[in-house]
Amino acid sequence: MKFGKEFASQMVPEWQRAYMDYNKLKGILKEILQIKQQRNPAMAATPEGGLKRKMTMYRAFSGLTRRYSSKQRSEKGESGEEQVILVNAVERGEEGEGKVSGSSYETMFLMSSDVGGEYEVIFFKRLDEEFNKVNRFYKANVEEMMNEANSLNRQMDALIAFRLRVENPHHPTAFNWSPPIPTMPTTPATPGKAAARMDAIQEVEMSSEGYSAEGNEEDETGINVTNPTSNASNNSHQEIEKKSKKISSTPSPLQVLEHVKINISLETPRSTLKGMLMDSNHKELSFSKEELRKAEGQLKKAFIEFYQKLRLLKSYSFLNLLAFSKIMKKYDKITLRTASRPYLNMVDNSYLGSSDEVTRLLQRVEDTFIKHFSNSNRSKGINTLRPTAKREKHRITFFLGFFSGCSISLLVALILIVRAHKIIDKQGSTTYMKTMFPLYSLFGFIVLHMLMYAANIYFWRHYRVNYPFIFGFKQGTELGYREVFLLSTALAVLALAGVLANLDMEIDTETKDYKILTELVPLGLVTFVLLVTFCPFNIIYRSSRLFLLQCAFHCICAPLYKVTLPDFFLADQLTSQVQAIRSLQFYICYYGWGDFKLREEKCTNSNVYHAFLFIVALIPYWARFLQCVRRTFEEKDVMQAYNGLKYFATIIAVIMRTAYDVEKGMGWRVLAAITSAIAAVVSTYWDLVHDWGLLQRTSKNRWLRDKLLISHKSVYFTAMVLNILLRFAWVQSVFGFQVSFMHRNALTTTVACLEILRRGMWNFFRLENEHLNNVGKYRAFKSVPLPFNYDEDEDKDE
Known part of the structure; x- marks a missing residue:
């Protein structure tokens, strides 16, 4: 090189x-x-x-x-x-x-x-x-x-x-x-x-x-x-006298505790509640x-x-x-x-x-x-x-190729079986699309999001975006695009194998039931994935799993935890996975009510299910709104207040769209259209101007920003256009656009996948803008809070 x-x-x-x-x-x-x-x-x-x-x-x-010669040497x-x-x-x-x-x-x-x-x-x-x-x-x-x-x-x-x-x-x-x-x-x-x-x-x-x-x-x-500075050769006697006086008047090192207080960093629910009740940000030492x-x-x-x-x-x-x-x-x-x-x-x-x-x-x-x-x-x-540098392992490459080949083979086999047996034309296909398809679509959402994240990591590394520092990963534990791609293909193999196992749509002629073993395959897959995610043993990238769970817990408990970039970044990802969260709700409904025995969906008509449709859809937006509220009071940043208003507008739009899906009616459709349009316009503006830092009139790159990592400016303009179009994908759900060859659930899943693709594109430019802000301020280190605060430091702060 x-x-x-x-x-x-x-x-x-x-x-x-x-x-x-x-x-x-x-x-x-x-x-x-x-x-x-x-x-x-x-x-x-x-x-x-x-x-x-x-x-x-x-x-x-x-x-x-x-x-x-000497003369030449003096000249040269x-x-x-x-x-x-x-x-x-x-x-x-x-x-x-x-x-x-x-x-x-x-x-x-x-x-x-x-x-x-x-x-x-x-x-x-x-x-x-x-x-x-x-x-x-x-x-x-x-x-x-x-x-x-x-x-x-x-x-x-x-x-x-x-x-x-x-x-x-x-x-x-x-x-x-x-x-x-x-x-x-x-x-x-x-x-x-x-x-x-x-x-x-x-x-x-x-x-x-x-x-x-x-x-x-x-x-x-x-x-x-x-460094010690002394002039003993000139006035050694005076210095000895000064030192003896200072030694006699020097306090005990333990007396430093009289001038020290513990810093209270509002990073946990307990410290947050204490900070709200206490007047000072520091407290006396209790020597515990x-x-x-x-x-x-x-x-x-x-x-x-x-x-x-x-x-x-x-x-x-x-x-x-x-x-x-x-x-x-x-x-x-x-x-x-x-x-x-x-x-x-x-x-x-x-x-x-x-x-x-x-x-x-x-x-x-x-x-x-x-x-x-x-x-x-x-x-x-x-x-x-x-910490030792992370080494690339050959077995990751091997299993990546193995699972990729298996997932492609299973996908091709699934398409051929459906076409050869003409399953779409069978009587049970409608029942399958209403029951089994929403169950397996959950894995499709997760796999697609992981693939987009793997692509994000690849391009971040290619354009030297320091994503481990931005996210705060512990050195040597961050996942590369190969590891994320490996996990996504492995999950895809499990999901596709489960889909093939559930293709039998024939009912037992005697019991009029479906085979319980095959009907429990989706629940078994979800249970397996949850067990691996929460597994405390040091297998399958434990540090990354714990980091993800910690950030997810911080999102759920917002605003009790201090908001960091990984926390609100994950909350933004969850706002694009509303349909996946609703799929989890359908799992509980489908298996909890026992509908899986006959492939029915009676539980979806209950009022409790409808109520949870609202609650489940609002969880990620509400968490993001509370994070903005905390950052507004903690950082005294008015832009966080405006960001919170943006999410509040989105919350109202989601409520109206869900109400229209449940109740129907022209009134709900008008309200859903108006609120969704307002939320989409505001969110699009925030994406382009604040999250991506684009649309700057005075920029050296017209309508972009001064610093660009990608040399081709057309990429940014294309991304802006796609972001605008995908932001308005909700039009399909409000105005009821249908495609003749697609089931309603398949169309809803497709729109949800488009939102995941938009979020993956958003991720790259959002982190690019964050990286360039760090570069502009030469910010290459994390600020770590110190445990003690001296009295004189308090005076300086005042």
Whole structure:
């Protein structure tokens, strides 16, 4: 693989604009090469780089190679090479939003009078711009990491004191700062926990000298990153006196608990209800083990996320340094000059090339995490901080091909059997379409949605949309399109096999009943799928199943849980699966009332069934509406209120359409048409403008947006037109359009499938817009709430 492609593949997607523009610089070098070849035809006939090698060989054998005289060496530089460029550092104050004051670098090209020299001047100008951009971005992020390290250090101070207070409430240091006598714990504990507890006690006892003094060095309680600064040679006596005074006035590290409160993050129903009843967002410490466990869990997540940030930043530095080295070597190769050495020396001496803060922070975070969160087990701690990359497995490819072939074969067999036996023309076909078809259509909806999701993942990866970060998947556990496609084809095989088993429409002449074994096949399939979904064992992608169930539970319990993107994204998917949820309702009705014995649908005429038609259809829209309500009050965002009104309008439209399906009548039809039209227009506008970010008049891409991942603009216009058409698919149900060769249930299922296809298309552009927003703000990390809040932090917030 060429370096340009490898460089692009290893970029942090949200930082693409901050990397060196390798392709642009490479394009300038190609222009320089073309100009040199046009003005010097002999160079065009010689392969690139071949001329330099041949000239070197001729010089070696002709005696032209000799040492330069002192005068020539002074003209060409210390190394005896001809001086091509001069690189100067210029101090520029660029303080402001997103900018950091510091040195900028300017390169002076000394041979602009040569052939193509004006293009080489442009090359070095662009090269300086790229390097200064990279250097400033790296320095700004390193400073941000240092500030976050200091914050984590204070959190560790509080956690160690808190841990000591909870696990050793009768220890002398918990109340008095007189030098205690080390004692072994009286309660039995594992060696790792006992060692960690004794280390915590010793750390608190030994850190009093440097707890609040200026310039305290790194201790083992955290990741303090400040460096000691002393001038002992000038006034050592004064510093000793100052230090002694500070030590005498330094409070006990345990006294930090007097200035710390627990952060209450409203993420669960319990914390939400407590937050509504309490005036403050913080509460006093009660020193319970439950609080300690939650604080340790939060801080552990914060350390893991911080470590990932440092690794990405280190990778950013390495990749850019390699890119500058590659482009300068390419420049030397094309122009036959020796400018790479002085420029790369400047790069090595710059902040980007010489700073080692990130490397030192990585080591300190590892030591702290291993000691305090892994019971001093290094392998366990490193495995947590550096999860292994997910490897592609050959058995997935094998089973994917196997189930795909089986599903296609079963589908072809089903079509041939129906046509050969002329099942559609038989008397029982109408009964089959009213009873068995709605049962199996549930699997069709699920399989189609999974196939669309697999296609979404494929195109997200193709266009480098960082969907694992956006959804918040744990690294290494996210499913790829192959895994999702495998699950969908496996489910399709089960469903098609069940359909073939139920094709016998003959009634037993003696009992006038259908075969109970075959009639229970759909219920058995649903039971099997539910058992696999809720299976607690580590089989069939357990982490992904648990993540899905957690998000679904958050949707059901809205607005008691904090709304995250996976939660409302799943709720949006459920709004497109209303017909599938109604199929589940029909399962309960069909098998609960015993209609499956005679393939009847008597239960569908009951008032209870009709009432649940309303309730079931409103569940996903109501959950989405409540999520918008919570985000409106929590984020103070008026756009969420408007979004909630959109879903409320959809709720009214669904009620009217369901009422028309149950009651019929011209009045209900008019109300259903008016409310559905209003909801469709509002939803379509919201899809295109807010969810997809399109239809921007002032955009560089007319009626689209400034940044587009797909180069063909026609794709976006086609998607907008399809979204509008599919949004109005409800017209069929309201105005009763029928197709002569399709049963009413088949037509309803087809319309529901069109909505699933629309949702799959919506998914791609919705996540594309979210990804571009993250890219615009260089947002590549999750914000993890910290467990403790200091009093001075509260004052700053006020």
